[in-house]
Amino acid sequence: MQEETTRRSNADRRRETRSALLAAARECFVSKGFAGTGTPELVAAAGMTRGALYHHFADKTDLFRAVLRAEAEAVAAAIRAAAPPGSDIVEALLSGADAYFAAMKAPGRARLLLVEGPAVLGPSEIAVLDDETGGATLREALTALNIAAPVPETARMLSAMFDSAALAIADGADPALYRTALGHLLTALARQ
C-alpha cells in the first residue's frame, strides 16, 4: 500500500473532476441562477478549487455551456428512446411532445434550457441545441404533413409552443390540459 489517496491515472482524474464540477455547477445554477452563483461557492460544492475549474473550462460561461450541452443531450436521448412505432404523423408529434415534457420535468432543466440559457449564451447558440434536440424532426414531420403554411416558420412557432408548455408543466401545471390543447391545435393544422 503506497498512500491513503488512491493513485489515479490522468484520464481518470480528468474525468472525475470534470463530472464533479459539472454536477455541482448544475446544482448551483438551478438553485441560484447563473448570475447568482459564484465560482468560489461552486467549486466548494464540488470539493475542488477554482484552479481546477479554470484548468478545465475557459471561464464560468464555458462551464455553463457544458452543463447545457449535457442537459440538451439528455433531452434528445429521451425523445429518441420514445421513438413512436405508429405511422400517423400527428400522433407521432404528440408522443414526441409527451417525451419532451417528461424529459423536461427533470428539476431545473426547463429553467436552464429555456430561461437562463438564452440569456447567458444568446438565443442563436441555444437555437443550435434546440435543432439537435428535436427541431429537425419537427420540420420533417411538418413537411410530411403537407401543410399549406410555410414549414420553417410554423416549426419554429410550434417549438416555442412546446417550450412554453414544458415550462408550465415543469412548474406544476397539469400536463393533460396542455396535451389536449396541443392535440386540438395539431389535428386542426393537419386537417387543413
Place this chain on the structure above:
Amino acid sequence: MQEETTRRSNADRRRETRSALLAAARECFVSKGFAGTGTPELVAAAGMTRGALYHHFADKTDLFRAVLRAEAEAVAAAIRAAAPPGSDIVEALLSGADAYFAAMKAPGRARLLLVEGPAVLGPSEIAVLDDETGGATLREALTALNIAAPVPETARMLSAMFDSAALAIADGADPALYRTALGHLLTALARQ
C-alpha cells in the same frame, strides 16, 4: 441672473434624472445585456453618478425592472391603438399580432422583454407584464371563438408563438412568412 445652472424644482430634477437614467439604462442593457452592463458605465452614459442611481432605484435590478415596465407599457399602448374595428375574431387576432410585431421591432425591445427579462426578473414576474400587454385580450378572444381546447393553456401557448415570431422578426426574419403561418394556424383552430 443667479447662476449658469438653471434653477429647477425638486419635481423637475427628479423627473429629468429618472428619465435620463432610464434612457441610458435601456441603451446599455440592449447593447451589452444586463450582466454585461456596469453601473459606473451606465451612469456615465446618463451624465449622472451612482449616487443618483441608488437614490432613485433600490438596485440595478430595480432599474432594469423600471425599463421593462416602460417597454411593456409601450407595447400595450401600441396594441390598444391598433384596436380593430371589424368583428371577425380571427382577423382581430391577426391584426393584433401585426401590431405586436410592429411594436416589438423597436431596437432591442424583443431581447429585453423576451430574453433578458425572464432570466433577470424570473418568468413569473414577466408573466404579469405579458398579461397586461395582451394576455387577457387573447384569452377573451379564444373564449369568444368557442374552441374545444382548454382556453388558458391554448392562450399561453399561442402567446409563446407570438413571442417567438416577434423575436425572429426583430432579428430580421420576414414578417409575411410568420403572418401567413399564423393565419393558417388560427383559422384552422377557429374552424374546429
Place this chain on the structure above:
DNA sequence: GAAATAAACATACAGGCTGTATGTATGCAA
C-alpha cells in the same frame, strides 16, 4: 529506471463591480 516533460491542479494577485454609509448642496416650508 532516471531524467525530462507535461498534465492537473493549488495559491496568490490585480482589477472591477455592487451596495451602503456618509457628506454636501439645494429646494421647500414654517
Place this chain on the structure above:
DNA sequence: TTGCATACATACAGCCTGTATGTTTATTTC
C-alpha cells in the same frame, strides 16, 4: 431666516472574476 427634507456626490468595504505563478503527480523518453 431658520429648520428640514430632498437630491444627489463621494468614500468605503466586501466579493467576484480571470490570470499568473507555483507545486505535485503522472507520463514519456533515453
